[in-house]
Amino acid sequence: MPSTDSGLTAPGSTGPGSVGSDPAIRFQDVEKRFGDNVVLKNLNFSVQPGERVTLIGPSGSGKTTILRLIMTLESLTDGFIYINGSPLTHEERNGRRTALPPREVRRKTRQIGMVFQQFNLFPNMTVAENLIEAPMHVLGMSKADALAKARGLLDKVGLADKENEHPSRLSGGQQQRVAIARALAMDPEILLLDEVTSALDPELVDDVLNVLRRLAGETDITMLIVTHEMQFAKDVSQRVMMFDNGAILEDGPPEEIFTNPRHERTAKFLSAVLDQ
Amino acid sequence: MGEKLSALFAFGPQLSDGIVTTVLLTLGGAAGAFVIALVLGLAMVTPYGWLGVPAKIIVEFFRGTSLLVQLFWLFYVLPLLGVQLDPMTCGILALALNYGAYSAEVVRSSINHVDRGQWEASRALSLSPAHLVRRVIFPQAWALMIPSLATLLIQLLKGTAVVSFITLQDLTERIEQLRQASGDTFFAYSVGLLIYFVLAWLLQIGMNALEQRARARLGRVDRTAGGLRSIVRMQKPQAEAVS
Structure with missing residues (x-):
């Protein structure tokens, strides 16, 4: 894909992406305000294709907002987000920042999947129906193909026998694994994981994390992860970004950030999280 | 008592005529009201002011004026403007507009009560707005709106009695005739x-059965515990599945 942003360098990234290819995600001067409350200010970073990045930081530091901006669940108040080099919601046209039409935005979000803290499965559909709805109606797959794919994914997340269940009959951990399968059914290039184990009972957390560990090992999906599970972050991510007050405080490989943080603030945050 | 019953029996054909008229008004009015409620209710939840504001004005207008006056307006004023409707059409139209306005508010608030996460998950799957409302949001809102719609439907049934003012021989009118005939x-x-x-x-x-079905589709009813008995007893099913 040709770059639409010549002359601008992607700051802050040391990921494994090859030189010359566009970053999977690039934030350029992103600002997000809710009224007077500035959540993200002048944020610049990129994520390379295939890179796994964990966002950590105290609540209210803007981590989840970043995921929600990429999924277009929130609109950015200023700046640009590029997905594979092409603008996601706004582009620079004749020197002015212009919003892209919703249909075009939706075409780009097809490359992006998201898994939520609260699962958000569709309760009016069975497990299988949850998985085939978007592939059939957004990607235009036939029902037979979509169903075959759904079964393969359910098998991968260890829920092959739950195909015809209602989501309300499943445990939280099972629902979250279905939600992961549902996101994967769209073949996303980028997967956003927003505190996916925070709503789960402790004994169900590992099932979900193991599914994600396996996913990280077997695929080259770019992942952006917000989590408080530091061991998981260490296991799957090549890079950790520590946020504080809507800005990146520290950015580096997990071994470095977790064992030898440069900032007092990071060390404090980590010891607070690990104490829990 | 015997002569009362024979008077009732003799009056049977007129009485069943009246029942048919009332039922037609109820079903016709309800069908019209439902269509109006869907259109106005959906218009009110769109982010587009040019759709939402007129819908809101229409709803407030028809909620804020009396059904009887609306009926008289359709029956007595429209002909002055050159539009002549038969009494049955007038009756159904007035009921549909009046109850449609009330029901639109139910549709709107039920849609707004569907968990925000459902909208977000639909967006994360890149479903189009029309598709996500039709396939994800509405089926869930439907289960929420049925109890309120059932209340309005029964009010509509009782509201049909006003049509006797525009020459329709509905159940109320026939009862009045029975009173005069039987003394x-x-x-x-x-x-x-x-x-x-x-x-x-x-x-x-009927509405309880619809609600049961809608809730079962959401996986919310323990089908062994609800069943026919709770429908007939006019109760909501007690059993909740694991949530």
Whole structure:
């Protein structure tokens, strides 16, 4: 894909992406305000294709907002987000920042999947129906193909026998694994994981994390992860970004950030999280 | 008592005519009201002001004016403007507009009560707005709106009585005729109460069945514990599946 942003360098990234290819995600001067409350200010970073990045930081530091901006669940108040080099919601046209039409935005979000803290499965559909709805109606797959794919994914997340269940009959951990399968059914290039184990009972957390560990090992999906599970972050991510007050405080490989943080603030945050 | 019953029996054909008229008004009015409620209710939840604001004005107008005056307007004023509708059409139209406005508010608030996460998950799957409302949001809102719609439907049934003012011979009008024919006020009006009650009860049974079905689709009903008995007893099913 040709770059639409010549002359601008992607700051802050040391990921494994090859030189010359566009970053999977690039934030350029992103600002997000809710009224007077500035959540993200002048944020610049990129994520390379295939890179796994964990966002950590105290609540209210803007981590989840970043995921929600990429999924277009929130609109950015200023700046640009590029997905594979092409603008996601706004582009620079004749020197002015212009919003892209919703249909075009939706075409780009097809490359992006998201898994939520609260699962958000569709309760009016069975497990299988949850998985085939978007592939059939957004990607235009036939029902037979979509169903075959759904079964393969359910098998991968260890829920092959739950195909015809209602989501309300499943445990939280099972629902979250279905939600992961549902996101994967769209073949996303980028997967956003927003505190996916925070709503789960402790004994169900590992099932979900193991599914994600396996996913990280077997695929080259770019992942952006917000989590408080530091061991998981260490296991799957090549890079950790520590946020504080809507800005990146520290950015580096997990071994470095977790064992030898440069900032007092990071060390404090980590010891607070690990104490829990 | 025997002569009362034979008077009732003799009056049977007119009475069943009246019941048919009332039922037609109820079903016709309800069908029209439902269509109007969907259009106005959906218009009010769109982010587009040019759709939402007119819808809101229409809803407030028809909620804020009396059904009887709306009926008179359709029946007596429209002909002055060159539009002549037969009484049945006037009756159905007035009921549809009035109850449609109330129901639109129910549709709007039910849609707004569907968990925000459902919208977000749909967006994360890149479903189009029309598709996500039709396939994800509405089926869930539907289960929420049925109890309120059932209440409005029964009010609509009772509201049909106003049409006797525009020459329609509905159940209320026929009961009045029965009173005059039998000369027994107590008897005639008691028969009237009973018939309205039975009609309302049948409607409630139907709506309860709809609600059960809608909830079952959401996986919310323990089908072994709810069943026919809870429908007939006019109760909501007690059993909740694991949430």
